Amino acid sequence: MAKKKGGPKGKKITLKIAKNSIRITFDGKRRLDLSKMDIAVIPKCLLKVCDVEELDLSRNLIRKVPDWIQRFQNMRWLDLHSNQIEKVPESIGQLQNLLFLNVCNNKLTAKGIPIELSQLKNLRQLNLGLNTIDALPSTIGALKELKEVGLFDNHLTAVPSSILKLPKLKKLNTQRNPIPPTEEEMKTEQQEIIRRVKALYLVNKKDLCSPCVTKCQIERSKLKNMATLSTRSPLFSNLIKPNSTAKQIQSSGGVKILKV
Template sequence: MAKRKMAKGKGGPKGKKITLKIAKNAIRLTFDGKRRLDLSKMGIAAMPKCLLKLSDVEELDLSRNQLRKVPDWIQRFQNLRLLDLHSNLIEKLPESIGELQALLHLNVSNNKLTTKGLPMELSQLKNLRQLNLGLNFINMLPTTLGALKELKEVGLFDNHLTSVPTSILQLPKLKKLNAKRNPIPATDEELEAEEQETIRRVEALCLVNEKDLCSPCAAKCQEEKNKMSNLKSMVTPVMRRSIFTNLVTPNSTAKESQAEWR
């Protein structure tokens, strides 16, 4: 008996149990009359199969839970236009996610996704408008994401990327691409802006008559001037396309509302 009890508890806490009744009561109508199943912040550790009874909803919000896995049967939600899974513990997306052909918005930011956790089937989401992969552990993006010709907004911030595939940068309808806080080499434009700012700061330091400076200060000012004269020859341009670094980063963990990514 003791052994059986230990085996039963081995799996640890299962999270909050969601019944069909609880799920039905969590359905809300959006401003445009779509049905939104909102189970965010419920302490859910696994998606309950009872949700299959509600697979005709248009929006599914399971954000801010403890989910580690998205089940293969997510493909049954054929009417989904929005799937919000941000702020969970998800390490991998299922291949079946590519069958959600009606999906317009996919938010999986602030999870534990790696490059291996991004299935090639993501490229089958031909109607996708917004994709948020920020705050994960991704070091390389599949070039096949360039097949998502309807994409308008892509969030890649706070990952381990060293580059963004050209196929994504050249998406025909892309308006916003946020790749801030990745180890991506600086662009020519960023290097030039940094150079101009350095020149401005040095010039501001030198807006006094040299005769009014003490000897050490005059020497320091001359040293900075000499550095400026050599700066351009020291800068090595990085031949790479701009990645729109001026865009605002949506903070899924700090904001209660994710409206701008939906």
Template sequence: MAKGAKAPKGKKITLNVAKNCIKITFDGRKRLDLSKMGITTFPKCILRLNDVDELDLSRNMIRKIPDSISKFQNLRWLDLHSNYIDKLPESIGQMTSLLFLNVSNNKLTTNGLPVELNQLKNIRTMNLGLNHLDSVPTTLGALKDLHEVGLNDNLLNSIPVSISKLPKLKKLNIKRNPFPKPEESDTFIDSIKRLENLYLVEEKDLCPACLRKCQHTRDKLNKIKSTALTTAPRKAIFSNLVSPNSMAKESQEDWR
């Protein structure tokens, strides 16, 4: 936006409009869906609906999230992706029920990530991709229940060791960051790149039927692999030929 230009006037969200945007999810939770509404400022009226379980404000033009968002104490799912947010409020650390936080595709810098994020002890998925982060707070390593972390499309040249040691980490997306070239990087960066987009499944996460299927497939692959290693390659046999073209040579005159 050009300097001095007025910010676009967004759609005004009233309490009645917000109430009509509450949906019930397939598992019976209440989701307030205000995505793609052309909102430019956080609608304060929705604070009166703070008993919802999920809040979707994605794909709008919101620039600032107020401290009052912490009033959503029951919130488990918060989606703010694709806005113009450059800073998260410190009060977000008080939303300890959060399991999912998506703030990708915004204007966040490292300074815009409050230390209080480390208070989200129950968080399982955090997407910080498509921002302007040049480093990752080591305090994120305190979030022991994190399963998925999105850090793609930022300005990162390293990843804290504390992130790689998260005990429940299953997916780490660090694509399209200016990491050092392989010959310049240490073994940690090399190993962390191998983790990129890696899904790890533990036996306890699978139902009995799926576990049996995975074990059967694994045994089948191991059998094929062992067979390939022990079986000598077969050679082609030309019992009647001195060389592949010997008969052709002998019959050249006949063909002519």
């Protein structure tokens, strides 16, 4: 008889283990820390401690977040990073007190991001980095309290304008996405090449000491590499530069876009 296929069984978490894993944070909140415990399935016994304000299930083997997560009505902080989650449940939109949500380093795609995420009206920080997301629902623009958004290491080819228009956004990380460079970005790179070329002086090699010859050879090699790169259209851009819409936001709201 063929064996049934399935994921890792993981460690079984009992109510006693859960209660013993509750800690008090520096500001007096109750945090249930079940991180790094090889959990594959979130046990339903956690409903007995659903009054906690913070829940850490990071660095486990979790593939699915149950719909009953909505019962954690006091929760303000939810950390699910470094698991195997493919979909965020629609019921997460019922967590109206949630301020922090981290689902970084999972297996999320565009289909795994529900439009109900837009119901988290008080959300301040959202981390979706290190997934395979190539598009985001425009409804994320409804999260008016968002201050930090992590979208790094995904498959995005553009940053949704709805995110750039968030009124309180201060930090947006889009590093290592296949976002094409803007005309302004290409122009700046070419100007840098010209500036460096103008700073060179022609001298005879025999008039230079050995360390200076080595330094000149290194600089010449760098210039050749920059010239080669400027003639290509790179598939990956480490960071987008703000377009006209983003610049307006920066002048009014102060959006900070991270650089490598």
